[in-house]
Structure formats: structure tokens, C-alpha cells
Amino acid sequence: MAVVNAPGSVAPAPIVMAIAAAQRRRRRGYQLIFGATWVVLIAAIVLALTTRFDWPFLEKWWQFILGGAEVTIELTVTSITLACVLAVLGALGRLSTNPVANGVASLYVSLIRGTPLLVQIFVWTFGLAELGLVLPLFWAGVISLGVNYGAYMTEIFRAGIQAVPRGQREAAQALGLPERLIMRRIVMPQAIRIVIPAIGNDFIAMIKDTSLVIVIGIQELLFRANSAGRQTINIMEASLFAAVVYWILTLFFSYIQQRLERRMARSDR
Amino acid sequence: MGSSEAIVSATGIEKYFGDNHVLRGVSLEVHQHETVMLIGRSGSGKTTMLRCLNFLEEPTVGTVRIGDISVEADPLNTRSRGHRERIRQLRLRAGMVFQDFNLFPHMTVLGNCIEAPTHVKGAQRDQAVATAERYLDKVQMLHKRDEYPSRLSGGQKQRVAIARALCMDPQVLMFDEPTSALDPELVGEVLGVMRELANEGTTMIVVSHEMQFCREAADRVLFMEGGVVVEEGPPEQVLDAPREDATRQFLRRFLDA
Numbered sequence: 460m461a462v463v464n465a466p467g468s469v470a471p472a473p474i475v476m477a478i479a480a481a482q483r484r485r486r487r488g489y490q491l492i493f494g495a496t497w498v499v500l501i502a503a504i505v506l507a508l509t510t511r512f513d514w515p516f517l518e519k520w521w522q523f524i525l526g527g528a529e530v531t532i533e534l535t536v537t538s539i540t541l542a543c544v545l546a547v548l549g550a551l552g553r554l555s556t557n558p559v560a561n562g563v564a565s566l567y568v569s570l571i572r573g574t575p576l577l578v579q580i581f582v583w584t585f586g587l588a589e590l591g592l593v594l595p596l597f598w599a600g601v602i603s604l605g606v607n608y609g610a611y612m613t614e615i616f617r618a619g620i621q622a623v624p625r626g627q628r629e630a631a632q633a634l635g636l637p638e639r640l641i642m643r644r645i646v647m648p649q650a651i652r653i654v655i656p657a658i659g660n661d662f663i664a665m666i667k668d669t670s671l672v673i674v675i676g677i678q679e680l681l682f683r684a685n686s687a688g689r690q691t692i693n694i695m696e697a698s699l700f701a702a703v704v705y706w707i708l709t710l711f712f713s714y715i716q717q718r719l720e721r722r723m724a725r726s727d728r
Numbered sequence: 729m730g731s732s733e734a735i736v737s738a739t740g741i742e743k744y745f746g747d748n749h750v751l752r753g754v755s756l757e758v759h760q761h762e763t764v765m766l767i768g769r770s771g772s773g774k775t776t777m778l779r780c781l782n783f784l785e786e787p788t789v790g791t792v793r794i795g796d797i798s799v800e801a802d803p804l805n806t807r808s809r810g811h812r813e814r815i816r817q818l819r820l821r822a823g824m825v826f827q828d829f830n831l832f833p834h835m836t837v838l839g840n841c842i843e844a845p846t847h848v849k850g851a852q853r854d855q856a857v858a859t860a861e862r863y864l865d866k867v868q869m870l871h872k873r874d875e876y877p878s879r880l881s882g883g884q885k886q887r888v889a890i891a892r893a894l895c896m897d898p899q900v901l902m903f904d905e906p907t908s909a910l911d912p913e914l915v916g917e918v919l920g921v922m923r924e925l926a927n928e929g930t931t932m933i934v935v936s937h938e939m940q941f942c943r944e945a946a947d948r949v950l951f952m953e954g955g956v957v958v959e960e961g962p963p964e965q966v967l968d969a970p971r972e973d974a975t976r977q978f979l980r981r982f983l984d985a
Binding site: 631 | 820822830834843
């Protein structure tokens, strides 16, 4: 049997096709076992946790609890938007040659990253209220989460801006663009592409961290689950349902993030 | 060349990187329609000299004049608004082509070419587009006007970079090793464009190792070594009958390679 093709022949040699087929088989087998592992594990977990499940409770309350997801998404989107604005400002401050701007930005990052988010939520909501500044609950939550994430994302944006090759700035300078325009038109658009995956991760982390504002009584997903479950001591049912909803939300937004990254990669180098 | 006043005139340029004395008093004049080439081994200071001309490196000492704008090195005061604005005015008079192209990857070929004319010179968009198309045609890249740089070969990128610089209508075009990052088979198309520009009387300063181009297109060659200009003259004299030992050594090693 001829293993190698004759010169000029178009069809792949038999050995090449055999290798490809074997690889396909191996890949399919791998995927099958991988999927089966998930199914078995999930089934085991569900069976273990729902042996004494009060299904009628969920039947009665699931719509009420699910309604909290809307608030969760609103909180997430609003807070991450605030965080992005603060992060851009923070990054510009950290990279600024102005000592005041740099000082403000680095103190912001240090202070916020050095204290627990839960403490910050208390300060923004109840601490400020004691001083006479009563924020609407939703906005107290948004400020707590946005300011907190903004500090972490400041470092992400700073790294993103620094990752834009120096030649980009030089080319813009050589063309006579003023500093302000170089930042806005040349550096920032490229930095944003670089940080999109990191922002996506933070967005997904934020979905889950919004559950912390249960302590100030915002009626988001966990709040509703908890208030429904507490009355009849169905904490397991309510919490598991909330957990599933959080999981689905993160899966959905991870999928969106993936698509977004793939689309940006296409027009890129 | 001739009696006309120089378009570019640099006097007594010195540059330190830390303790490293890279330029030790270089002066240079370039007249209208002239193509001047800087040659020398790596580390001789030729690229630093070119970058000092538009203050991408701030000289430690010295003055650069391009057209009607003159800027004196002011390394202790680089942050001052007035100084930075004078540098920007200087840069508007000098186009620059880089070794690594430095096209803006998030803009199309056309976007790259109209960015500075519309945002810096305040040109109308359709007017900037017309200018850009003319220069893209000149470098034979008009057919790629809507492509992103990632889809272009190195030679194509460099030709777009040349068009982008031309769109600002500079008084002098500066090239920093424009073919060093190219695959050998792509060098020719870039040199071809440069040769054409030189023949049309574009004022050019070129840092390069392309000796063939030097012979064909340069009016004057400056050989640099150790941060000074060692020898200067028309290419046939500097390349074929060098007066200085350093030049001879450089050329011998270069032609052997």
C-alpha cells in the first residue's frame, strides 16, 4: 500500500485520512465522557439536596423570587457602568504626571481595595444616613458596588493603557496630535479592546456580588428568595432556586462576552 | 541643494541617555528637494539623531529648526505647555515613517490617513478623503483603502504609513529604517515608492542600511560613528572613495555581509 502520495496527486494519502479519523473519534469520545460527567454530578447534587424538597413551596414562590433577578441585572449594569467611568478616571490619574491627580487616584485604589465591600456598603448607606445624607437604597447599592469595582478596574485600565505599544503614541505625536486627542482617539480605543475580557469577568463577578446588598434591603434576587423562604423555613428550596438563577445569569453573560470578544478579535491584528 | 535657505537645520545636538553620551554635537542642514541619508552601524546615534529632529527624543542640548519653527532643547522644562506646543508645531512640519509602521490598528487604511488632517488641521472630511485617496493611489494602496492594517503585508503597511505622513503635507519626510522590519521580498516595493518621492523632489531624511537606494536616490550621505558625523558628501564619494578609516571599515564589513 502506498503510504505517501505520488507527486501532483490531490487526494490526501490514506495514512493522513486515517489519522484525522482517529483524532475525530478520540475528540468525540472525550466530549461524550466530559458531558456525562456533568450530567452525573448534577444529578447527584440535585438528588442529594432535594430529597426532602418542598416542591409546592417553589411552585408558589418561584415567580416572586425570579422577579428579583430584574433588580439584580439593573444593579449590575448600573454599577458596572459607574465602575467603568471611575476606572477610566482612576487610570488616567494613576498615569498622570500631576502629583495631585496621581495622589487622589492611588489613595482611592488603596482605600477601597484595603477594606471589605460589606463595610463599604454599610458606610455608604447607614454611615452617610447618620450624617444626614440619606441615599435612595438602590443608589446606595450602586455607589457601593460601583466605587468598589471601580478601584479594582482602575488597575485593569491602567495596565490596558500601558499595554498599548509605545509606537502608537509616537506615531500620533509625530502627526502632531495633541496629548488629549492621542489619549482619546488612539490609546483609549486600543486599551479598551485589551481590557474587554477583564471587564467581562468583573461584570460576571458583579452579578454575584450584588447579593451583598441584601443587608441594606434592596429587593434583589437573594432578598426575595430569603424573604420567601424564611416564612415557612424553606431556606434550602429558596436558596437553591436563587443559586440556579445566578448560575444561569452568569452562563448567559459569559456567552455574550465570548461572542463579543470573538467579534472584536476579527477586525484586530 | 544650492544657495536656498535650509528647510531643516539642527545645530549642536547632544543627547545623553542617563550617563550614556549618544550624540556628541551633531549639526545638520537639509535643503529643499534634497534627500539626505544617515548611515552608520547600530549604536552610532543615527536613529537617535532622527528622533531628536522632531523631539520624539528631547535633545539634551541643541536647537532644531524646521521651516519657520525653531525649538531649543529644554530638558529641564519638558512639561511646560509653551514648549510642548512649539514641539507640536515642529512635528506638523515633519512627517515620520517608522521601522514598525505604527499604523493605528483600530482604523482602516483611509481612517489612518485622514485622522490627523481632520482632527489636527481641521480639514473637511471629504477634502481629507480626496487628499488621502490621491496619496494612497501614489503608493498604489488605493485598492485597500477600507481594509484594516492587520490584513496588510509589511510592505503594504509601510506604503500606507508613507501615505499617512504625506497627507499632512509636511515640509520634510523622515524615515527611520523603513525597510528593516520587512521580509526581503517586500523591501523593493517600499524603496520604489521612496525613490519616486526623492525623484519628485520631496525633501527627505532617511536612516537606512540600503546602500543601493543610497546610491540611486540620496543627494548627500552622512556617515555617523560614536555620536558624531565622521564623514559627509555625495554618495559616490562617501561610499566609493571614503576619506575616513571608520567609514572604510564600516563599508567593508557591510559589503562583506
